[in-house]
Amino acid sequence: MSSASKALAPALLLTVCAISQVYAEALRPFEIEGDAIPRSLTGAPGDAARGAAIVGNRQLGLCVLCHGGPFAEPRMQGNLAPDLTGVGDRLSAGQLRLRMVDGSKINQDTIMPSYYRTDGLERVAPRFRDRTILSAEEIEDVVAYLAGLRN
Amino acid sequence: MEAAVRPAWIGLALAVLVAAVAVQPSPAQETVRPIAPQDRLSGSAFMSAEARALQADDASNPAMLWVKDGEDIWARKTGVAERSCADCHGEAGASMKGVAARYPAFDPASQKPVTLDQRINICRTINQKAEPFAPESQPALAIASYVGLQSRGMPITPPDDKRLKPFLEAGRSLFGLRQGQLNLSCANCHDALWGGKLGGSPIPQAHPTGYPIYRLEWQGIGSLQRRLRNCMTGVRAEPFAPNSIEFTEIELYLAERAKGMTVETPAIRP
Numbered sequence A: 001m002s003s004a005s006k007a008l009a010p011a012l013l014l015t016v017c018a019i020s021q022v023y024a025e026a027l028r029p030f031e032i033e034g035d036a037i038p039r040s041l042t043g044a045p046g047d048a049a050r051g052a053a054i055v056g057n058r059q060l061g062l063c064v065l066c067h068g069g070p071f072a073e074p075r076m077q078g079n080l081a082p083d084l085t086g087v088g089d090r091l092s093a094g095q096l097r098l099r100m101v102d103g104s105k106i107n108q109d110t111i112m113p114s115y116y117r118t119d120g121l122e123r124v125a126p127r128f129r130d131r132t133i134l135s136a137e138e139i140e141d142v143v144a145y146l147a148g149l150r151n
Numbered sequence B: 001m002e003a004a005v006r007p008a009w010i011g012l013a014l015a016v017l018v019a020a021v022a023v024q025p026s027p028a029q030e031t032v033r034p035i036a037p038q039d040r041l042s043g044s045a046f047m048s049a050e051a052r053a054l055q056a057d058d059a060s061n062p063a064m065l066w067v068k069d070g071e072d073i074w075a076r077k078t079g080v081a082e083r084s085c086a087d088c089h090g091e092a093g094a095s096m097k098g099v100a101a102r103y104p105a106f107d108p109a110s111q112k113p114v115t116l117d118q119r120i121n122i123c124r125t126i127n128q129k130a131e132p133f134a135p136e137s138q139p140a141l142a143i144a145s146y147v148g149l150q151s152r153g154m155p156i157t158p159p160d161d162k163r164l165k166p167f168l169e170a171g172r173s174l175f176g177l178r179q180g181q182l183n184l185s186c187a188n189c190h191d192a193l194w195g196g197k198l199g200g201s202p203i204p205q206a207h208p209t210g211y212p213i214y215r216l217e218w219q220g221i222g223s224l225q226r227r228l229r230n231c232m233t234g235v236r237a238e239p240f241a242p243n244s245i246e247f248t249e250i251e252l253y254l255a256e257r258a259k260g261m262t263v264e265t266p267a268i269r270p
Helices: A004-023 A048-056 A091-103 A135-145 B001-021 B049-056 B065-074 B084-087 B118-130 B138-149 B162-176 B186-190 B224-234 B245-257
Strands: B104-107 B113-114 B213-215 B220-222 B267-269
Touching: A004 B104, A091 A135, A091 B267, A135 B186, B049 B267, B065 B267, B104 B118, B104 B162, B113 B118, B113 B162, B118 B138, B138 B220, B162 B245, B186 B224, B224 B245
Parallel strands: B213 B267
Antiparallel strands: B104 B113, B213 B220
């Protein structure tokens, strides 16, 4: 390593830290009221059709790994968490939103991952570090879809 | 009289409250109840009848191909010392009986616990003066399968060695540590939710009864550390390095947790 690049290394490191800091802080602010986040994270309603696709995608939404529900391939669904059939009758959009954003706010022992949180996690793999599981837009899409699941 | 009693009563109540707060587990290290010994089940109990039949028949168990390779390695002279395993240890059927069931064990030279794979490499380096096998390489898995087979049917018997205790406790903590972007511990699934279905597949109890295993998903044989790495990747955590002390500590805790269960090596798993 040249002396110039040696001198640059700390500056580069600081820049990288600053960027990831910005990324971490890019989380949209939200307010919890009771057991809900009443307002949309994006300020706009989500798209239920896109939400259905996210829930059905085992690599993106991950939902069906633990939850059953009125989705494709019932035999590939998990049963570790409540069935989502008719969940729109039981929970409001705001309640669904908090359960996705950070379910540990309701039950700290929950196995439900926090889909919109980057802090308080251990040994996160580099490619997922400082990233949320879903984006604010994706969460709103899923909320729109789930809120519409009625018996 | 009543006024004089009240402060003491309040003091006691406060003390009880403080004690209750003090024993609250930290968020990352919650209390998941371990599986009671009589409820323990090997991974084979969660498999299909076809997979169990494959494991039960040595003529059809594909892992036996690695065992055969391991038998050859056992007999082959190697290294600067031009010495085979058999030159020192003789018949593996006698000398290696029950050995795999006792690992990880304490290594006085390094003052640390070592896994069976590491022990084999220590023997290669010191006694055969040969290169250590790379983790997860064909010869490493072959010799481990062959040595492991010599304990088949025997109970897992972790050494009662107090030098292992701090490492065992570290392993117990790691098992309960929530990790990765999905923020799940080993215990979350394998102590609390075994028997449940994750994406359609049953969650086993995570007992190291059959390693190295031939895993149908891998279409090949792999070590316990490879399996642990799969789970860590699954929860989007950064896996520990191969042969790291953390993996050895987890292996120690798993052996303790499975104490008395029967060795099935080389096992089939889905």
